[in-house]
Amino acid sequence: MIIQQISVFLENRAGQLAEITSILAGAGINMRALHIAETADYGVLRMIVDKPQRTAALLLEHGFILSMTPVLAVVVPDEPGALGKILTLLARENIDVEYVYSVFGRVQGQACMIFRVADLDRLAALLKDNGMPPALHGELGIQDEQK
Amino acid sequence: MERYYQKEIECASRDQIRAWQDERLVRQVHNVWDNVPYYRKKMEEKGLTPADVKGVDDLHKLPFVSKDDLREAYPYGLVARPLRDCVRIQSTSGTTGKRVVAFYTQHDIDLWEDCCARAIVAAGGTNEDVCQVSYGYGLFTGGPGLNGGSHKVGCLTIPASSGNTERQIMFIRDLSATILCCTPSYAAYLGETMKEMGLTPDQIPLKAGIFGAEAWSEEMRQDIQRTLGIKAYDIYGLTELSGPGVAFECSAQTGMHINEDHFIAEIIDPNTGEVLPEGSKGELVFTSITKEAFPLLRYRTRDICVLRHEDCPCGRTHVKMSKPMGRSDDMLIVKGVNVFPSQIETVLLGQSFAPNYQIIVDRVNNTDTMEVLVEMTPEMFSDQLSQVAEKEKQVVAALKAMLGIYAKVRLVAPKSIQRSEGKAVRVIDKRKI
Known part of the structure; x- marks a missing residue:
């Protein structure tokens, strides 16, 4: 019943979010919910996806910093x-x-x-x-x- | 048991060292008077002749030589031997203005390599070791110096030079390199890369590292020692004096022994030029007393440090210099306050960040601003912005406590700060542009 949300550190610069979405698109991963919290310089992308383990592995491979949040x-x-x-x-x-x-x-x-x-x-x-x-x-x- | 490359020199009595210095200094002063018009003119301007220098006690009478002199005399103005007797040139990395070219006779190269060999043996090196030299080869002194020293010790030497990190790691693993020589920032990067490859310190054959050519903090030493599972030793040198090996660390790891049979060290007040008593912090000045081709008398290094004579547990008797706080060339003056990148590094490592950072100084509305870019680490990341902001606040407070001025901290994505294979680019000063 508890769901694993993926939380990713985002640097506040053009193209960061696009990089993540294209990685997910390439692996056929579908987002179910998405939310961004931000300060002036950085933010946290929180998302629910259909394949959380695969998503986490892929983003780590691409050098992103993330955590799984219940x-x-x-x-x-x-x-x-x-x-x-x-x-x-x-x-x-x-x-x-x-x-x-x-x-x-x-x-x-x-x-x-x-x-x-x-x-x-x-x-x-x-x-x-x-x-x-x-x-x-x-x-x-x-x-x-x-x- | 402590090992030495030249025990009778490295552990000589203070009286013996002093006798060598007195005799060699007098000879060197005659050498420059006879062979270098530039020096003779500088001495004449002060009303000096070689007869005025009878030993180390008279050293303070001699004029200083600075980087400006080297630039003015470029390329041959300070060479004391006919070019037919010179066999090599090396050149500075040119991080501060015009390059400086230094000349060597075969004798000079021999002595330089001896100094590097002393450093390698002090780090535990023997002819059983495999020594990977990952300093740049070429005009930069790092590669050639340690390469020569490694040969003298009899290590199997891998002249890897800098760059191509994958190949560096391949050689370290396949050829079981036990000693690594490179810049500390590159050692940190190699450690970071091997950690990412899933290698634990006990899977890395290295046991010691000799790291120099840039200022690094004690915290960075601990960090490198942990990731690579090695003992990390500092080495100091300047192309102007020969290259790495002017001073090196022993097993005590509490400062670097200066090779006083080749170099006389002084600490001066950088503003007045006055010689300061032992234990004072000031600018390090060197006189090379055995160099043939490119002798420098009272060369101002712009490095700020402290000299100490003490009974070192390693048995060496040569004076020890503290880690330089950084070249005064690296020193930034922000809002009138002296800031060394090494101070910022100390704070970041103390707050569990990786030693990957960049300092951006700018001037907005006639006021200096300083921003420190720090890479986010998995350990520091939290899903909750308030916790990340709290960490950021702690770093800002620690920087304020260390520097006395406010520096904005910007957390950036991992790996977004460019890694360096040689000297790291720590400072971007936009005020100069």
């Missing part, structure tokens, strides 16, 4: 106030959200958001208890690379 994909009904309900729940439980961003496509016919918090197991249990189990790998199109 996150949860939360299905959010596509209607006003749905995300607010989840965030209120988290606030009540005193769970601090480090960052959140959305997945490109629909999951279970609904919207879907990537959540990063310190204690993912606690978040997963809380969501399940409230009838919102986190999305599974398959539902996000992430392949099992062990096979």
Whole structure:
């Protein structure tokens, strides 16, 4: 249920992102979600891909610095106030959200958001208890690379 | 057990060393007076004749020689032997202005190679060793000097020269090189590359390295020793005086013994020219007392360091010089403050960054700015920008504490700072352009 997000160090200069996307395109890797956090000089590219192990290996080979960060994909009904309900729940439980961003496509016919918090197991249990189990790998199109 | 190449010289009594210096200095002063009009004129301007110099105590009377003199006298103005007696020239890397050309007789080359042999033996070298010389060969003194020294010790010598990192590593592994001679920045790069290839220090046959031709910090030494699994020794020299081997490190690794049977060292105040007492920090000045073709009297090196006579555990009696803080040519003056690249290196390595950095100095609205480019490392990276920013802040604070001025730190992608196979390009000073 916990999903591995790939976080890549980006130097703030033209062509860095294009280099990464062309490496992924060349290997037929599809992105499911993407988010960039940046300062004036550098940034971190966070992404969910269909083949995380392969992606990490390829980017390391090309000299990028990266880490695998565990996150949860939360299905959010596509209607006003749905995300607010989840965030209120988290606030009540005193769970601090480090960052959140959305997945490109629909999951279970609904919207879907990537959540990063310190204690993912606690978040997963809380969501399940409230009838919102986190999305599974398959539902996000992430392949099992062990096979 | 400590080994020596020329024990009777390297461990001679202080009285003996002094006697050699007195006698050789007097002879050298006569030599330049008789054979180098440029020197005779400089001495006459000070009202001196060779009779005024009876030994080392009179050294301070002689005029200094600087790089400007060398440029003015280029190419033959300081040569003390007929060219038919000279067999070689070498030239400076030209990092600061016009090249300087130095001349050698066969005798000069012999003594130079002896000095390099002393350094190799002090680093543990014997005729059982395979010595890979990865300094550039050619006009640069690094390659030819260590090559000659390695022959004298009897090492199997690999004249790899600089460049072609893949081939360097292939030779180190296939021919089981045990001693590596190159610039410290190139040693660091070789270490980085071998680490990436998945080689651990115990899979690298090297046991010692002799690294010089640029300033490097104690932290960088530790870093190289760790990655390559070797003992890293410093070596010092200048083309003007012969080349590498003017001074070298022994097993104590606490400073370099100056070969005082060939060179008399002084420390002066760089502003007044006054000779400073032992233990003072100042500019290093050398007099070459055995060179035939290209003798230099009181040559100002522009290197800032400290000299110390001490009982060295290695048994050598020659005076030790501290690691130079860097040539004063390398010294930057930013906002009126003296900054040496080696200080920045010390800070970065202390903060667990790799020794890959570049300093960019500029002037914006009549104010100097300094920016330090540092390569991101996997250890320093975090998915969370706030943590990366925190690391960056720590480096900025440590630089401020070391230098006394603010330097902006810019984290850049790994491998984006160009690697050097010879002397590293550490500083880009845009103010001069």
